[in-house]
Amino acid sequence: MRNIFLHLHPSNISESSLRFNRTFGLGGMAALLIVIQMITGILLRFYYIPSPAEAYNSIIFIKNQVLFGQFIRNIHYWSGVFLLLIAFLHFLRVFFTGAYRDSRSVNWIFGLILLLLIVFANFTGYLLPWDQLAYWAITVSTNIIGYLPVIGESLRDSIIGGKELNAGTLQTFFAFHTALFPFLLIAIVFYHFWRVRKAGGVLLPETQGKSKMVPVMPNLIFREFIVGLVLIASLLIFAALFNAPLLDKANPSYSMNPTKAPWYFAGVQELLIHFHPFFAAFIIPLSVMLFLAWIPFFKYNEPPNGHWFISGKGMESSKHTAVFSTVVTLAGILFNAYVLNFEMVMHGVPALISNGVIPLLILLLLMGSYYQFYLKGFRLSKAELVQAAFVFIMVAFILLSLTGIFFRGKDMELTFPWNV
Amino acid sequence: MKKTVQEIAERNTSDGINRRDFFGMAWKALGILAGLEASGMIISYFFSGKNKNTNPPKQLLEAGPANAFLPGSVTAFMGGRFYLARQQDGGFIALSLRCTHLGCSVSWEENKKRFICPCHSSAFDIRGEVLNPPAARALDYYPVLIENGVVKVDIGTLKERKTFRKEQLIYA
Ligand code: HEM
Ligand code: FES
Numbered sequence: 001m002r003n004i005f006l007h008l009h010p011s012n013i014s015e016s017s018l019r020f021n022r023t024f025g026l027g028g029m030a031a032l033l034i035v036i037q038m039i040t041g042i043l044l045r046f047y048y049i050p051s052p053a054e055a056y057n058s059i060i061f062i063k064n065q066v067l068f069g070q071f072i073r074n075i076h077y078w079s080g081v082f083l084l085l086i087a088f089l090h091f092l093r094v095f096f097t098g099a100y101r102d103s104r105s106v107n108w109i110f111g112l113i114l115l116l117l118i119v120f121a122n123f124t125g126y127l128l129p130w131d132q133l134a135y136w137a138i139t140v141s142t143n144i145i146g147y148l149p150v151i152g153e154s155l156r157d158s159i160i161g162g163k164e165l166n167a168g169t170l171q172t173f174f175a176f177h178t179a180l181f182p183f184l185l186i187a188i189v190f191y192h193f194w195r196v197r198k199a200g201g202v203l204l205p206e207t208q209g210k211s212k213m214v215p216v217m218p219n220l221i222f223r224e225f226i227v228g229l230v231l232i233a234s235l236l237i238f239a240a241l242f243n244a245p246l247l248d249k250a251n252p253s254y255s256m257n258p259t260k261a262p263w264y265f266a267g268v269q270e271l272l273i274h275f276h277p278f279f280a281a282f283i284i285p286l287s288v289m290l291f292l293a294w295i296p297f298f299k300y301n302e303p304p305n306g307h308w309f310i311s312g313k314g315m316e317s318s319k320h321t322a323v324f325s326t327v328v329t330l331a332g333i334l335f336n337a338y339v340l341n342f343e344m345v346m347h348g349v350p351a352l353i354s355n356g357v358i359p360l361l362i363l364l365l366l367m368g369s370y371y372q373f374y375l376k377g378f379r380l381s382k383a384e385l386v387q388a389a390f391v392f393i394m395v396a397f398i399l400l401s402l403t404g405i406f407f408r409g410k411d412m413e414l415t416f417p418w419n420v
Numbered sequence: 421m422k423k424t425v426q427e428i429a430e431r432n433t434s435d436g437i438n439r440r441d442f443f444g445m446a447w448k449a450l451g452i453l454a455g456l457e458a459s460g461m462i463i464s465y466f467f468s469g470k471n472k473n474t475n476p477p478k479q480l481l482e483a484g485p486a487n488a489f490l491p492g493s494v495t496a497f498m499g500g501r502f503y504l505a506r507q508q509d510g511g512f513i514a515l516s517l518r519c520t521h522l523g524c525s526v527s528w529e530e531n532k533k534r535f536i537c538p539c540h541s542s543a544f545d546i547r548g549e550v551l552n553p554p555a556a557r558a559l560d561y562y563p564v565l566i567e568n569g570v571v572k573v574d575i576g577t578l579k580e581r582k583t584f585r586k587e588q589l590i591y592a
Contacts, residue, residue: 136524140539143522158467163578164501164518253498253517255524257538273540273554351556411541 008193010201012213013220017202022097025227026090031193032228033083034185036235037121040076041178048128050174052167055130056249063246070243077244079235080122084264087118095295095390098304098383099203105296107195110188112292117185119264124177126262127170135250136259138173139165144261144268147277164252205306258412266404267397273412274336276356283360288393295390300382314384317375321388324370325395328363333403337414367392479576486512486571486592494528494546500575502562503528503535505546511589514573515548516560526559535559547584558583564590 016022047066049058062069091111094100100108127138142165146156161168196202247256261269271280309315336342336359346354375388409415481500489495489506496503502514515535517525524539534551535544543552548559558581563574569592581588 136539139524140522164523253501253525254527255519255538259522259524259539412539 009216009220010197011217012215013201014204015212015214015219016204018214018219018223020223022204023202024089024093025224026086026093027196028224028227029231030083030087030090031189032231033079033086033235034189036079036232037076037083038182038186040072040079041182043072044076045178050128050170052130052170052250055128055170059129059131059246071239074239074242074244075235076125078238078242080125082231082235082238084118084122087115091115092394096309096387097203097306098310099306100296101300101304102296103199104195104203107192107199108296109293110192110195112289114185114188114192117181117188121177121181121185122264123262124173124181127165127173128177129246130170130250132247132250132254132256133245135165135252136256137262138169140259140269141261141265144265144272144277144281147281149278149282165250203304203306257410258408260404260408260412263401263405267401270333270400270404270408274332275359276352278352279356279360288397291389291393295386298382298386302381302383304383310381310384310387313378313380314387317378317380317384317388318391321370321375321391322395324374325392326399328366329396329399332359332363333400333414479574480565480572481575483514483571483573486566486569489571492546494530496528497573500562500573502573502575504564504571504573505548507546507589509589511591512564512566512571513547513589514562514564515544516562516578518560519555520550520557520559521555549584557581561588566590566592 044062047058047062047069049055059073062073064070066072094108094111123138123141127134142156142160145159146152148155157163159169159172160166161172260266268281268285271284274280275284305311309318342354342358346358375385378384380388403414406417406420407414409420481497483489483495483497483504489504489512491506491508491510494503494505496517497514500514501518502516505513505515507513517527519526519537519539519542521537521540521542524537526535526537526542526544528534529536533546535548537543537555540554541552542550542555544555544559545551548561550556550558560578560580563577563579565572565574571592
């Protein structure tokens with residue numbers, strides 16, 4: 001055991017990579033949470049039955065009859081949520097310290113794959129309780145796939161094995177959730193760690209002189225141990241205080257109002273309220289994914305310096321862009337909800353144009369003018385410019401998600417969180 | 421650089437490919453072939469089991485005698501997952517209860533005379549036609565048969581459509 005741990009580490013590392021605010025220990029936390037998911041998931045599997053008739057009852061059985069059943073289920077639920085949040089923060093950390101280039105570009109790509117895998121691990125798990133929440137959230141999200149051009153319908157039908165969720169869907173999701181995804185996650189996490197070592201450890205800011213090398217044991221191992229303990233403690237407290245949701249057994253004839261996609265898809269669902277599905281579910285997410293995957297491969301002029309936000313200028317321009325993105329996103333949401341609904345106003349114009357091309361052009365125009373008349377004044381380097389674009393996208397994504405999760409109530413109308 | 425005797429010998433074969441290169445390439449080709457075969461097998465394994473039941477034979481559900489349904493009435497058949505709607509002119513249509521926006525189940529509001537979707541508030545009239553977006557297509561429907569005055573619905577065949585058309589109504 002001890003050997004396995006030590007093997008994942010080099011024997012000596014640079015002292016400055018131990019500073020907590022270099023990595024915040026986020027990658028390590030994510031790995032620990034994956035282990036916790038495996039353990040609690042395997043425990044749940046001993047009682048869980050993947051069939052529409054039995055799934056819900058087996059969860060009730062776990063909750064009410066099995067010793068610590070509710071607690072184990074809560075840990076699995078919350079650790080899944082924590083895992084996604086922490087992996088996302090890890091992704092932000094890596095980006096904003098510039099550790100995505102050169103020898104690290106492969107790991108950036110595999111990191112994105114891990115992030116996607118964690119999203120889909122969460123998504124496939126979400127269906128398993130087969131309650132009203134699960135049934136309708138998965139119905140709505142899989143139907144979004146149906147709007148993809150050409151292949152959409154058949155892709156959706158083959159994912160859920162029919163037109164509506166059925167026993168086959170549950171079987172498929174169960175296989176993905178408890179076999180394929182865990183296997184891929186473990187394999188890729190190991191590869192990911194190995195690449196970190198190959199790249200010579202985490203990216204460090206260039207400092208005056210070389211920083212001292214110190215042995216991993218005890219310097220790093222002890223710190224990891226402490227972070228791990230704190231994380232486990234917070235997770236257990238959380239799981240003791242808040243139960244994983246479970247509503248009535250799924251009823252295909254009766255939909256919930258509102259029906260929301262799982263929280264990590266709330267951003268896409270919010271986009272769907274404002275844009276034609278072709279743009280909301282396809283063009284926009286695809287462009288964002290391509291941009292993220294392409295980040296390491298732009299031609300940059302100087303090597304990464306390892307400083308947070310690259311430079312003072314980089315930090316300033318990021319802040320301003322965050323404000324700009326906030327204004328555009330919130331104004332867009334409110335404007336579309338209360339002032340002007342393009343589809344309603346432009347009667348007779350195909351929705352693809354009125355509700356897709358036109359709002360998108362307006363958005364691009366706003367972004368273009370912000371760049372032309374404001375951002376250009378900063379005289380940013382290529383890396384700082386990419387950073388500004390990244391900030392714009394992430395801020396918009398986070399605000400869209402928060403709106404969808406906390407500010408959409410009955411009939412998916414805007415309300416305040418206490419009415420949701 | 422010094423060449424070994426063997427290397428020189430291999431270079432000198434007539435067509436420029438030496439034996440070691442040949443075996444290297446053969447192994448690669450075999451590897452690729454095996455990989456393709458394995459993926460082909462996995463993919464066909466995956467897809468052949470799915471969708472087996474999307475085109476089942478006619479599954480007729482007897483709804484009842486035609487004259488039991490008043491013109492302008494909507495009757496829910498939750499077991500068959502449809503609403504049997506009779507128009508004012510006496511025509512029948514069996515509307516799927518799946519909203520064409522993102523698949524929630526619509527419910528008939530008798531006093532408003534419309535189907536309302538609780539998820540994002542799309543609305544449809546008694547013919548299944550869209551009254552209120554975000555839904556963009558009329559409700560799907562199942563073929564209706566009337567034999568000896570008895571209404572039967574083929575719940576094995578879901579029909580999709582853009583808008584309502586007169587031919588979709590069946591008369592007793
Ligand atoms: C990255 C890894 C994983 C994530 C993010 C994850 C996430 C989730 C989520 C969100 C749920 C729904 C929880 C609920 O609503 O109660 C769930 C349920 C479930 N998971 Fe996982 N899981 C992971 C790994 C595993 C593994 C490795 C197994 C088993 C081998 C497993 C077995 C189960 C079972 C049986 C359920 C249904 C029980 C329940 O709903 O409480 N999971 N998972
Ligand atoms: S699913 Fe019916 S309005 Fe969205």
